[in-house]
Amino acid sequence: MIRNISLALVVLIASTQAYAVESLITLESHYSAKETADRFESIIKDKGFTVFTRIDHQKNAASVGLTLRPTEVIIFGNPKIGTQLMQCSQLVAIDLPQKVLISEDADNNVWLSYNNPEYIKQRHNIKGCDKVINKISGVLSKLSNAATSK
Structure with missing residues (x-):
């Protein structure tokens, strides 16, 4: 009996791990943090994305007498794609617009x-929208690689 329970537990853990998706994709940059952020912003603007804001956490920390290594978030989007994703699951709007952390x-x-x-797809249990998810994945990968690669 204990052997059967142990086997069932191993199968359950293995199947759970098979469906786990990393929540973040992270690339190392060949540039400084500022240059990487500048490059990313320039690339997305050139591609017609809207840059909603750029948050410099290091600067904000300094304004209250604290120190922080370079840390910036760029919030951006494209309603042609974001809207399609929200049509799949309106709850995904909590994760939009897109953002990158440098x-x-x-x-x-x-x-x-x-x-x-893929994590956002899992998080919001999005079904039947693989074409949109794949397009977003491809675009984010291309933009990020362009900003970080020599």
């Missing part, structure tokens, strides 16, 4: 991170 770690490595569209 940060520098303690070893001076610079990273660009964004929400994995």
Whole structure:
């Protein structure tokens, strides 16, 4: 009996892990944090995306006498695509507009991170919208690679 329960538990854990998706996609940049953020912003503007805001957390920390390594968030979107995703599940609007985080770690490595569209799909139990999710995944990957690669 205990062996059967153990086997069932192993199968349950394995199947749960098979469906787990990393929530963030992170790429190392070959540029400084500021240059990476500037490059990303320029690229998305050139592609017709709307930049809603750029938040400089390091600057905000300094304004209250605190220190923080370079940390910026760029919030951007394209209603032609975002609306299609919200039509699949209106709750996904809590994760829109899209955002990227550009940060520098303690070893001076610079990273660009964004929400994995597959994670958003799982989070909101989106069904029947793989074409939109795949398009978003491809676009975010291309934009991020362009901003971080030499």
